[in-house]
Amino acid sequence: MxxxxxxxxxxxxxxxxxxxxxxxxxxxxxxxxxxxxxxxxxxxxxxxxxxxxxxxxxxxxxxxxxxxxxxxxxxxxxxxxxxxxxxxxxxxxxxxxxxxxxxxxxxxxxxxxxxxxxHVVRFFSEYVQMKQQIDDGSIGRLGVAHAKRIGVHPGDIRPWYREDDKSGGVVLDLMVHDIDYMRWVAGEVRSVFAQHKHNDQVDYATATLVFESEAVANLEAYWGYPGAFTTAVEFAGSGGVIRSDRSTSKSLQVRKPAASLSKGPFVEVPESPGYETPYEKELRHFIECVRDNRESVVTPKDAYKALEIALAVVQSVQTGKVVTIGQDKREVSPT
The missing domain is CATH 3.40.50.720 (NAD(P)-binding Rossmann-like Domain)
Incomplete structure:
Protein backbone atom coordinates (compact mmCIF):
# COMPACT_ATOMS: atom_id res chain seq x y z
CA MET A 1 0.00 0.00 0.00
CA HIS A 119 -9.76 9.43 17.09
CA VAL A 120 -6.73 7.63 18.46
CA VAL A 121 -7.97 7.14 22.03
CA ARG A 122 -9.93 4.14 20.72
CA PHE A 123 -6.53 2.51 20.11
CA PHE A 124 -4.92 3.14 23.52
CA SER A 125 -4.72 -0.27 25.17
CA GLU A 126 -5.97 0.83 28.59
CA TYR A 127 -8.96 2.61 27.06
CA VAL A 128 -9.79 -0.42 24.91
CA GLN A 129 -9.55 -2.65 27.97
CA MET A 130 -11.83 -0.35 29.99
CA LYS A 131 -14.48 -0.53 27.27
CA GLN A 132 -14.19 -4.30 27.17
CA GLN A 133 -14.60 -4.52 30.95
CA ILE A 134 -17.70 -2.32 30.81
CA ASP A 135 -19.15 -4.21 27.84
CA ASP A 136 -18.58 -7.48 29.74
CA GLY A 137 -20.57 -6.17 32.71
CA SER A 138 -17.61 -6.10 35.11
CA ILE A 139 -18.96 -3.02 36.91
CA GLY A 140 -22.64 -3.58 36.26
CA ARG A 141 -24.84 -0.83 34.83
CA LEU A 142 -22.82 2.29 34.04
CA GLY A 143 -23.82 5.28 36.13
CA VAL A 144 -21.19 8.03 36.23
CA ALA A 145 -17.93 8.62 34.36
CA HIS A 146 -15.17 11.16 34.83
CA ALA A 147 -12.35 11.97 32.40
CA LYS A 148 -9.63 14.60 32.27
CA ARG A 149 -6.99 15.47 29.71
CA ILE A 150 -4.52 18.17 30.72
CA GLY A 151 -1.18 19.55 29.57
CA VAL A 152 0.85 22.56 28.58
CA HIS A 153 -0.64 25.00 26.09
CA PRO A 154 0.32 23.89 22.55
CA GLY A 155 0.10 27.52 21.52
CA ASP A 156 3.46 28.01 23.23
CA ILE A 157 4.98 26.02 20.35
CA ARG A 158 2.44 26.49 17.52
CA PRO A 159 0.73 29.92 17.84
CA TRP A 160 -2.23 28.89 15.65
CA TYR A 161 -3.54 26.80 18.54
CA ARG A 162 -4.40 30.07 20.30
CA GLU A 163 -6.66 31.04 17.39
CA ASP A 164 -9.95 29.27 17.98
CA ASP A 165 -11.05 29.70 14.38
CA LYS A 166 -8.04 27.59 13.37
CA SER A 167 -7.73 25.03 16.18
CA GLY A 168 -11.19 25.01 17.73
CA GLY A 169 -9.61 25.63 21.12
CA VAL A 170 -9.39 23.17 23.97
CA VAL A 171 -12.87 21.74 23.38
CA LEU A 172 -12.64 20.84 19.69
CA ASP A 173 -8.96 19.89 19.78
CA LEU A 174 -8.50 18.21 23.17
CA MET A 175 -11.83 17.43 24.85
CA VAL A 176 -13.08 15.90 21.60
CA HIS A 177 -10.89 12.85 22.41
CA ASP A 178 -12.90 12.06 25.53
CA ILE A 179 -16.18 13.05 23.90
CA ASP A 180 -15.63 10.43 21.20
CA TYR A 181 -14.45 7.83 23.70
CA MET A 182 -17.40 8.35 26.05
CA ARG A 183 -19.86 8.05 23.18
CA TRP A 184 -18.09 4.83 22.09
CA VAL A 185 -18.48 3.40 25.60
CA ALA A 186 -21.81 4.81 26.77
CA GLY A 187 -23.79 5.40 23.58
CA GLU A 188 -25.60 8.44 22.26
CA VAL A 189 -25.51 11.73 24.15
CA ARG A 190 -28.79 13.44 24.97
CA SER A 191 -27.60 16.79 26.33
CA VAL A 192 -24.59 18.77 27.48
CA PHE A 193 -23.85 21.58 29.90
CA ALA A 194 -20.44 23.26 29.96
CA GLN A 195 -18.26 25.99 31.42
CA HIS A 196 -15.09 27.54 30.01
CA LYS A 197 -12.22 29.77 31.18
CA HIS A 198 -10.11 31.18 28.39
CA ASN A 199 -7.21 33.66 28.32
CA ASP A 200 -3.68 33.84 26.88
CA GLN A 201 -2.30 31.43 29.48
CA VAL A 202 -5.21 29.08 30.17
CA ASP A 203 -7.82 27.32 28.06
CA TYR A 204 -9.91 25.24 30.47
CA ALA A 205 -13.31 23.63 29.95
CA THR A 206 -15.59 21.28 31.81
CA ALA A 207 -18.63 19.58 30.35
CA THR A 208 -21.35 17.31 31.68
CA LEU A 209 -22.76 14.85 29.16
CA VAL A 210 -26.05 13.08 29.80
CA PHE A 211 -26.56 9.94 27.72
CA GLU A 212 -29.72 8.32 26.41
CA SER A 213 -28.95 5.45 28.81
CA GLU A 214 -29.20 7.95 31.75
CA ALA A 215 -25.46 7.62 32.42
CA VAL A 216 -23.59 10.88 33.09
CA ALA A 217 -20.01 11.82 32.17
CA ASN A 218 -18.04 14.76 33.53
CA LEU A 219 -15.19 15.84 31.25
CA GLU A 220 -12.29 18.19 31.95
CA ALA A 221 -9.87 19.57 29.35
CA TYR A 222 -7.06 21.95 30.24
CA TRP A 223 -4.36 23.67 28.22
CA GLY A 224 -1.95 25.66 30.38
CA TYR A 225 -1.35 23.08 33.10
CA PRO A 226 2.11 23.65 34.65
CA GLY A 227 3.21 20.06 34.37
CA ALA A 228 3.48 17.00 32.16
CA PHE A 229 0.61 15.97 29.90
CA THR A 230 -1.63 13.45 31.62
CA THR A 231 -5.01 11.76 31.34
CA ALA A 232 -7.32 10.03 33.76
CA VAL A 233 -10.66 8.28 33.41
CA GLU A 234 -13.01 6.56 35.82
CA PHE A 235 -16.29 4.71 35.40
CA ALA A 236 -18.64 3.92 38.27
CA GLY A 237 -21.36 1.35 37.82
CA SER A 238 -23.88 -0.54 39.90
CA GLY A 239 -21.29 -3.26 40.57
CA GLY A 240 -17.99 -1.45 40.93
CA VAL A 241 -15.51 1.10 39.65
CA ILE A 242 -12.90 0.97 36.91
CA ARG A 243 -10.21 3.60 36.52
CA SER A 244 -6.96 4.53 34.82
CA ASP A 245 -4.72 7.46 35.78
CA ARG A 246 -1.54 8.00 33.80
CA SER A 247 -0.20 10.48 36.34
CA THR A 248 0.13 7.75 38.97
CA SER A 249 0.28 4.48 37.07
CA LYS A 250 0.23 2.89 33.65
CA SER A 251 -2.02 0.15 34.98
CA LEU A 252 -5.74 -0.20 34.61
CA GLN A 253 -7.49 -0.79 37.91
CA VAL A 254 -10.86 -2.49 38.34
CA ARG A 255 -12.33 -2.17 41.81
CA LYS A 256 -15.35 -4.12 43.05
CA PRO A 257 -17.18 -4.39 46.37
CA ALA A 258 -15.35 -6.72 48.74
CA ALA A 259 -18.37 -8.98 49.02
CA SER A 260 -18.11 -9.92 45.35
CA LEU A 261 -14.50 -11.09 45.62
CA SER A 262 -12.86 -14.26 46.81
CA LYS A 263 -9.34 -12.88 47.17
CA GLY A 264 -9.02 -9.54 48.88
CA PRO A 265 -11.05 -6.32 48.65
CA PHE A 266 -10.00 -5.27 45.14
CA VAL A 267 -9.24 -6.74 41.73
CA GLU A 268 -6.53 -4.99 39.70
CA VAL A 269 -6.03 -5.72 36.01
CA PRO A 270 -2.52 -4.62 34.96
CA GLU A 271 -2.13 -3.09 31.52
CA SER A 272 1.38 -2.61 30.20
CA PRO A 273 2.08 -0.34 27.21
CA GLY A 274 2.86 -2.45 24.15
CA TYR A 275 5.71 -2.10 21.71
CA GLU A 276 3.38 -0.82 19.00
CA THR A 277 2.19 2.74 19.64
CA PRO A 278 -1.54 3.59 19.57
CA TYR A 279 -0.90 5.69 16.46
CA GLU A 280 0.71 2.75 14.70
CA LYS A 281 -2.20 0.51 15.74
CA GLU A 282 -4.64 3.10 14.42
CA LEU A 283 -2.93 3.58 11.07
CA ARG A 284 -2.41 -0.16 10.59
CA HIS A 285 -6.14 -0.66 11.28
CA PHE A 286 -7.15 2.00 8.74
CA ILE A 287 -4.87 0.49 6.08
CA GLU A 288 -6.28 -2.99 6.74
CA CYS A 289 -9.81 -1.60 6.39
CA VAL A 290 -8.92 -0.29 2.91
CA ARG A 291 -7.12 -3.48 1.98
CA ASP A 292 -9.92 -5.78 3.21
CA ASN A 293 -12.83 -3.45 2.42
CA ARG A 294 -14.22 -3.56 5.95
CA GLU A 295 -15.67 -0.97 8.30
CA SER A 296 -13.40 0.87 10.69
CA VAL A 297 -13.66 1.10 14.46
CA VAL A 298 -14.04 4.85 13.81
CA THR A 299 -16.61 5.66 11.13
CA PRO A 300 -17.20 9.04 9.46
CA LYS A 301 -20.47 9.18 11.42
CA ASP A 302 -18.52 8.77 14.68
CA ALA A 303 -16.28 11.69 13.75
CA TYR A 304 -19.31 13.80 12.79
CA LYS A 305 -21.08 13.00 16.07
CA ALA A 306 -17.98 13.82 18.13
CA LEU A 307 -17.85 17.22 16.41
CA GLU A 308 -21.58 17.74 16.93
CA ILE A 309 -21.25 17.11 20.67
CA ALA A 310 -18.13 19.29 20.92
CA LEU A 311 -19.96 22.15 19.22
CA ALA A 312 -22.86 21.65 21.62
CA VAL A 313 -20.34 22.09 24.44
CA VAL A 314 -19.25 25.36 22.85
CA GLN A 315 -22.87 26.45 22.43
CA SER A 316 -23.59 25.70 26.08
CA VAL A 317 -20.64 27.88 27.09
CA GLN A 318 -21.90 30.70 24.87
CA THR A 319 -25.51 30.53 26.09
CA GLY A 320 -25.03 29.35 29.67
CA LYS A 321 -27.75 26.76 29.05
CA VAL A 322 -28.13 23.03 28.64
CA VAL A 323 -27.98 22.09 24.95
CA THR A 324 -29.92 19.11 23.61
CA ILE A 325 -28.00 17.20 20.96
CA GLY A 326 -29.56 17.42 17.51
CA GLN A 327 -32.30 19.82 18.60
CA ASP A 328 -30.64 23.06 17.49
CA LYS A 329 -29.10 22.70 14.04
CA ARG A 330 -27.69 26.22 13.77
CA GLU A 331 -23.99 26.55 13.16
CA VAL A 332 -21.85 27.38 16.18
CA SER A 333 -18.53 29.17 16.10
CA PRO A 334 -15.66 27.50 18.02
CA THR A 335 -14.92 30.83 19.67
Whole structure:
Protein backbone atom coordinates (compact mmCIF):
# COMPACT_ATOMS: atom_id res chain seq x y z
CA MET A 1 0.00 0.00 0.00
CA UNK A 2 1.40 3.39 -1.01
CA UNK A 3 0.72 6.31 1.34
CA UNK A 4 1.61 10.00 1.43
CA UNK A 5 1.45 12.61 4.19
CA UNK A 6 0.45 16.26 3.93
CA UNK A 7 1.52 18.39 6.88
CA UNK A 8 5.02 17.73 8.23
CA UNK A 9 4.62 19.01 11.78
CA UNK A 10 4.40 16.86 14.89
CA UNK A 11 1.51 14.64 13.77
CA UNK A 12 2.88 14.39 10.25
CA UNK A 13 6.13 13.03 11.65
CA UNK A 14 4.22 10.53 13.76
CA UNK A 15 2.18 9.32 10.77
CA UNK A 16 5.17 9.04 8.45
CA UNK A 17 7.33 7.22 11.01
CA UNK A 18 4.48 4.82 11.85
CA UNK A 19 3.96 4.01 8.17
CA UNK A 20 7.67 3.33 7.83
CA UNK A 21 7.30 0.64 10.52
CA UNK A 22 4.31 -1.11 8.94
CA UNK A 23 5.11 -4.05 6.69
CA UNK A 24 3.73 -3.73 3.18
CA UNK A 25 3.39 0.07 3.37
CA UNK A 26 5.56 2.53 1.44
CA UNK A 27 5.65 6.28 2.03
CA UNK A 28 5.76 7.72 -1.48
CA UNK A 29 5.72 11.41 -0.56
CA UNK A 30 5.43 14.03 2.17
CA UNK A 31 4.19 17.57 1.65
CA UNK A 32 4.46 20.85 3.51
CA UNK A 33 4.34 24.47 2.40
CA UNK A 34 7.61 24.92 4.32
CA UNK A 35 10.05 23.15 2.04
CA UNK A 36 12.73 22.67 4.70
CA UNK A 37 10.28 20.88 6.97
CA UNK A 38 9.14 18.62 4.11
CA UNK A 39 12.74 17.86 3.17
CA UNK A 40 13.62 16.92 6.76
CA UNK A 41 10.75 14.44 7.06
CA UNK A 42 11.39 13.06 3.58
CA UNK A 43 15.00 12.35 4.52
CA UNK A 44 13.90 10.70 7.75
CA UNK A 45 11.58 8.18 6.07
CA UNK A 46 13.33 7.90 2.69
CA UNK A 47 10.83 9.50 0.34
CA UNK A 48 10.28 12.56 -1.85
CA UNK A 49 9.36 16.00 -0.53
CA UNK A 50 6.65 18.19 -2.07
CA UNK A 51 5.50 21.72 -1.34
CA UNK A 52 2.22 21.37 -3.25
CA UNK A 53 -0.55 18.93 -2.34
CA UNK A 54 -1.71 18.93 -5.97
CA UNK A 55 1.77 17.89 -7.14
CA UNK A 56 2.00 15.15 -4.55
CA UNK A 57 -1.42 13.78 -5.47
CA UNK A 58 -0.49 13.82 -9.15
CA UNK A 59 3.02 12.40 -8.97
CA UNK A 60 3.55 10.35 -5.78
CA UNK A 61 1.41 7.40 -6.96
CA UNK A 62 -0.10 7.18 -3.46
CA UNK A 63 -3.30 5.28 -2.72
CA UNK A 64 -3.91 6.81 0.72
CA UNK A 65 -3.25 10.34 1.96
CA UNK A 66 -2.75 11.19 5.63
CA UNK A 67 -3.91 14.73 6.36
CA UNK A 68 -2.10 16.09 9.41
CA UNK A 69 -2.66 19.79 8.79
CA UNK A 70 -4.11 22.30 11.27
CA UNK A 71 -7.82 21.61 11.78
CA UNK A 72 -9.09 24.57 9.76
CA UNK A 73 -7.34 23.17 6.66
CA UNK A 74 -8.85 19.68 6.85
CA UNK A 75 -11.84 20.33 4.63
CA UNK A 76 -10.01 21.61 1.57
CA UNK A 77 -7.31 18.94 1.74
CA UNK A 78 -9.78 16.07 2.23
CA UNK A 79 -11.92 17.18 -0.70
CA UNK A 80 -8.87 17.66 -2.93
CA UNK A 81 -7.58 14.19 -2.08
CA UNK A 82 -11.01 12.63 -2.63
CA UNK A 83 -11.33 14.26 -6.05
CA UNK A 84 -7.94 12.73 -6.93
CA UNK A 85 -9.33 9.29 -6.04
CA UNK A 86 -7.24 8.83 -2.89
CA UNK A 87 -8.46 7.24 0.33
CA UNK A 88 -8.14 9.69 3.21
CA UNK A 89 -6.89 9.42 6.78
CA UNK A 90 -7.60 12.75 8.48
CA UNK A 91 -6.52 13.79 11.93
CA UNK A 92 -9.22 14.76 14.42
CA UNK A 93 -11.34 16.77 14.69
CA UNK A 94 -12.79 16.02 11.27
CA UNK A 95 -13.50 19.77 10.85
CA UNK A 96 -14.47 22.82 12.88
CA UNK A 97 -18.02 23.12 11.51
CA UNK A 98 -20.70 20.50 10.94
CA UNK A 99 -21.43 21.79 7.46
CA UNK A 100 -17.78 21.29 6.49
CA UNK A 101 -17.73 17.79 7.98
CA UNK A 102 -20.84 16.84 6.02
CA UNK A 103 -19.27 18.12 2.77
CA UNK A 104 -16.10 16.12 3.43
CA UNK A 105 -18.03 12.91 4.08
CA UNK A 106 -20.15 13.45 0.97
CA UNK A 107 -17.11 14.21 -1.21
CA UNK A 108 -15.47 10.93 -0.18
CA UNK A 109 -18.70 9.02 -0.82
CA UNK A 110 -19.19 10.67 -4.20
CA UNK A 111 -15.66 9.86 -5.35
CA UNK A 112 -15.83 6.31 -3.95
CA UNK A 113 -12.95 6.65 -1.50
CA UNK A 114 -12.74 5.81 2.19
CA UNK A 115 -12.55 8.44 4.95
CA UNK A 116 -10.98 7.64 8.31
CA UNK A 117 -10.63 10.13 11.18
CA UNK A 118 -7.91 9.75 13.80
CA HIS A 119 -9.76 9.43 17.09
CA VAL A 120 -6.73 7.63 18.46
CA VAL A 121 -7.97 7.14 22.03
CA ARG A 122 -9.93 4.14 20.72
CA PHE A 123 -6.53 2.51 20.11
CA PHE A 124 -4.92 3.14 23.52
CA SER A 125 -4.72 -0.27 25.17
CA GLU A 126 -5.97 0.83 28.59
CA TYR A 127 -8.96 2.61 27.06
CA VAL A 128 -9.79 -0.42 24.91
CA GLN A 129 -9.55 -2.65 27.97
CA MET A 130 -11.83 -0.35 29.99
CA LYS A 131 -14.48 -0.53 27.27
CA GLN A 132 -14.19 -4.30 27.17
CA GLN A 133 -14.60 -4.52 30.95
CA ILE A 134 -17.70 -2.32 30.81
CA ASP A 135 -19.15 -4.21 27.84
CA ASP A 136 -18.58 -7.48 29.74
CA GLY A 137 -20.57 -6.17 32.71
CA SER A 138 -17.61 -6.10 35.11
CA ILE A 139 -18.96 -3.02 36.91
CA GLY A 140 -22.64 -3.58 36.26
CA ARG A 141 -24.84 -0.83 34.83
CA LEU A 142 -22.82 2.29 34.04
CA GLY A 143 -23.82 5.28 36.13
CA VAL A 144 -21.19 8.03 36.23
CA ALA A 145 -17.93 8.62 34.36
CA HIS A 146 -15.17 11.16 34.83
CA ALA A 147 -12.35 11.97 32.40
CA LYS A 148 -9.63 14.60 32.27
CA ARG A 149 -6.99 15.47 29.71
CA ILE A 150 -4.52 18.17 30.72
CA GLY A 151 -1.18 19.55 29.57
CA VAL A 152 0.85 22.56 28.58
CA HIS A 153 -0.64 25.00 26.09
CA PRO A 154 0.32 23.89 22.55
CA GLY A 155 0.10 27.52 21.52
CA ASP A 156 3.46 28.01 23.23
CA ILE A 157 4.98 26.02 20.35
CA ARG A 158 2.44 26.49 17.52
CA PRO A 159 0.73 29.92 17.84
CA TRP A 160 -2.23 28.89 15.65
CA TYR A 161 -3.54 26.80 18.54
CA ARG A 162 -4.40 30.07 20.30
CA GLU A 163 -6.66 31.04 17.39
CA ASP A 164 -9.95 29.27 17.98
CA ASP A 165 -11.05 29.70 14.38
CA LYS A 166 -8.04 27.59 13.37
CA SER A 167 -7.73 25.03 16.18
CA GLY A 168 -11.19 25.01 17.73
CA GLY A 169 -9.61 25.63 21.12
CA VAL A 170 -9.39 23.17 23.97
CA VAL A 171 -12.87 21.74 23.38
CA LEU A 172 -12.64 20.84 19.69
CA ASP A 173 -8.96 19.89 19.78
CA LEU A 174 -8.50 18.21 23.17
CA MET A 175 -11.83 17.43 24.85
CA VAL A 176 -13.08 15.90 21.60
CA HIS A 177 -10.89 12.85 22.41
CA ASP A 178 -12.90 12.06 25.53
CA ILE A 179 -16.18 13.05 23.90
CA ASP A 180 -15.63 10.43 21.20
CA TYR A 181 -14.45 7.83 23.70
CA MET A 182 -17.40 8.35 26.05
CA ARG A 183 -19.86 8.05 23.18
CA TRP A 184 -18.09 4.83 22.09
CA VAL A 185 -18.48 3.40 25.60
CA ALA A 186 -21.81 4.81 26.77
CA GLY A 187 -23.79 5.40 23.58
CA GLU A 188 -25.60 8.44 22.26
CA VAL A 189 -25.51 11.73 24.15
CA ARG A 190 -28.79 13.44 24.97
CA SER A 191 -27.60 16.79 26.33
CA VAL A 192 -24.59 18.77 27.48
CA PHE A 193 -23.85 21.58 29.90
CA ALA A 194 -20.44 23.26 29.96
CA GLN A 195 -18.26 25.99 31.42
CA HIS A 196 -15.09 27.54 30.01
CA LYS A 197 -12.22 29.77 31.18
CA HIS A 198 -10.11 31.18 28.39
CA ASN A 199 -7.21 33.66 28.32
CA ASP A 200 -3.68 33.84 26.88
CA GLN A 201 -2.30 31.43 29.48
CA VAL A 202 -5.21 29.08 30.17
CA ASP A 203 -7.82 27.32 28.06
CA TYR A 204 -9.91 25.24 30.47
CA ALA A 205 -13.31 23.63 29.95
CA THR A 206 -15.59 21.28 31.81
CA ALA A 207 -18.63 19.58 30.35
CA THR A 208 -21.35 17.31 31.68
CA LEU A 209 -22.76 14.85 29.16
CA VAL A 210 -26.05 13.08 29.80
CA PHE A 211 -26.56 9.94 27.72
CA GLU A 212 -29.72 8.32 26.41
CA SER A 213 -28.95 5.45 28.81
CA GLU A 214 -29.20 7.95 31.75
CA ALA A 215 -25.46 7.62 32.42
CA VAL A 216 -23.59 10.88 33.09
CA ALA A 217 -20.01 11.82 32.17
CA ASN A 218 -18.04 14.76 33.53
CA LEU A 219 -15.19 15.84 31.25
CA GLU A 220 -12.29 18.19 31.95
CA ALA A 221 -9.87 19.57 29.35
CA TYR A 222 -7.06 21.95 30.24
CA TRP A 223 -4.36 23.67 28.22
CA GLY A 224 -1.95 25.66 30.38
CA TYR A 225 -1.35 23.08 33.10
CA PRO A 226 2.11 23.65 34.65
CA GLY A 227 3.21 20.06 34.37
CA ALA A 228 3.48 17.00 32.16
CA PHE A 229 0.61 15.97 29.90
CA THR A 230 -1.63 13.45 31.62
CA THR A 231 -5.01 11.76 31.34
CA ALA A 232 -7.32 10.03 33.76
CA VAL A 233 -10.66 8.28 33.41
CA GLU A 234 -13.01 6.56 35.82
CA PHE A 235 -16.29 4.71 35.40
CA ALA A 236 -18.64 3.92 38.27
CA GLY A 237 -21.36 1.35 37.82
CA SER A 238 -23.88 -0.54 39.90
CA GLY A 239 -21.29 -3.26 40.57
CA GLY A 240 -17.99 -1.45 40.93
CA VAL A 241 -15.51 1.10 39.65
CA ILE A 242 -12.90 0.97 36.91
CA ARG A 243 -10.21 3.60 36.52
CA SER A 244 -6.96 4.53 34.82
CA ASP A 245 -4.72 7.46 35.78
CA ARG A 246 -1.54 8.00 33.80
CA SER A 247 -0.20 10.48 36.34
CA THR A 248 0.13 7.75 38.97
CA SER A 249 0.28 4.48 37.07
CA LYS A 250 0.23 2.89 33.65
CA SER A 251 -2.02 0.15 34.98
CA LEU A 252 -5.74 -0.20 34.61
CA GLN A 253 -7.49 -0.79 37.91
CA VAL A 254 -10.86 -2.49 38.34
CA ARG A 255 -12.33 -2.17 41.81
CA LYS A 256 -15.35 -4.12 43.05
CA PRO A 257 -17.18 -4.39 46.37
CA ALA A 258 -15.35 -6.72 48.74
CA ALA A 259 -18.37 -8.98 49.02
CA SER A 260 -18.11 -9.92 45.35
CA LEU A 261 -14.50 -11.09 45.62
CA SER A 262 -12.86 -14.26 46.81
CA LYS A 263 -9.34 -12.88 47.17
CA GLY A 264 -9.02 -9.54 48.88
CA PRO A 265 -11.05 -6.32 48.65
CA PHE A 266 -10.00 -5.27 45.14
CA VAL A 267 -9.24 -6.74 41.73
CA GLU A 268 -6.53 -4.99 39.70
CA VAL A 269 -6.03 -5.72 36.01
CA PRO A 270 -2.52 -4.62 34.96
CA GLU A 271 -2.13 -3.09 31.52
CA SER A 272 1.38 -2.61 30.20
CA PRO A 273 2.08 -0.34 27.21
CA GLY A 274 2.86 -2.45 24.15
CA TYR A 275 5.71 -2.10 21.71
CA GLU A 276 3.38 -0.82 19.00
CA THR A 277 2.19 2.74 19.64
CA PRO A 278 -1.54 3.59 19.57
CA TYR A 279 -0.90 5.69 16.46
CA GLU A 280 0.71 2.75 14.70
CA LYS A 281 -2.20 0.51 15.74
CA GLU A 282 -4.64 3.10 14.42
CA LEU A 283 -2.93 3.58 11.07
CA ARG A 284 -2.41 -0.16 10.59
CA HIS A 285 -6.14 -0.66 11.28
CA PHE A 286 -7.15 2.00 8.74
CA ILE A 287 -4.87 0.49 6.08
CA GLU A 288 -6.28 -2.99 6.74
CA CYS A 289 -9.81 -1.60 6.39
CA VAL A 290 -8.92 -0.29 2.91
CA ARG A 291 -7.12 -3.48 1.98
CA ASP A 292 -9.92 -5.78 3.21
CA ASN A 293 -12.83 -3.45 2.42
CA ARG A 294 -14.22 -3.56 5.95
CA GLU A 295 -15.67 -0.97 8.30
CA SER A 296 -13.40 0.87 10.69
CA VAL A 297 -13.66 1.10 14.46
CA VAL A 298 -14.04 4.85 13.81
CA THR A 299 -16.61 5.66 11.13
CA PRO A 300 -17.20 9.04 9.46
CA LYS A 301 -20.47 9.18 11.42
CA ASP A 302 -18.52 8.77 14.68
CA ALA A 303 -16.28 11.69 13.75
CA TYR A 304 -19.31 13.80 12.79
CA LYS A 305 -21.08 13.00 16.07
CA ALA A 306 -17.98 13.82 18.13
CA LEU A 307 -17.85 17.22 16.41
CA GLU A 308 -21.58 17.74 16.93
CA ILE A 309 -21.25 17.11 20.67
CA ALA A 310 -18.13 19.29 20.92
CA LEU A 311 -19.96 22.15 19.22
CA ALA A 312 -22.86 21.65 21.62
CA VAL A 313 -20.34 22.09 24.44
CA VAL A 314 -19.25 25.36 22.85
CA GLN A 315 -22.87 26.45 22.43
CA SER A 316 -23.59 25.70 26.08
CA VAL A 317 -20.64 27.88 27.09
CA GLN A 318 -21.90 30.70 24.87
CA THR A 319 -25.51 30.53 26.09
CA GLY A 320 -25.03 29.35 29.67
CA LYS A 321 -27.75 26.76 29.05
CA VAL A 322 -28.13 23.03 28.64
CA VAL A 323 -27.98 22.09 24.95
CA THR A 324 -29.92 19.11 23.61
CA ILE A 325 -28.00 17.20 20.96
CA GLY A 326 -29.56 17.42 17.51
CA GLN A 327 -32.30 19.82 18.60
CA ASP A 328 -30.64 23.06 17.49
CA LYS A 329 -29.10 22.70 14.04
CA ARG A 330 -27.69 26.22 13.77
CA GLU A 331 -23.99 26.55 13.16
CA VAL A 332 -21.85 27.38 16.18
CA SER A 333 -18.53 29.17 16.10
CA PRO A 334 -15.66 27.50 18.02
CA THR A 335 -14.92 30.83 19.67
Missing amino acids: KVAVVGCGGMGNIHAECYANISGVTVTGVCDMLEERAQQLAAKVGTKAYVSLADMLAHSDCEIVSITLPSYLHKSAVIEAAKAGKHVICEKPIALHLEDAAEMIEACRRHNVRLFVG
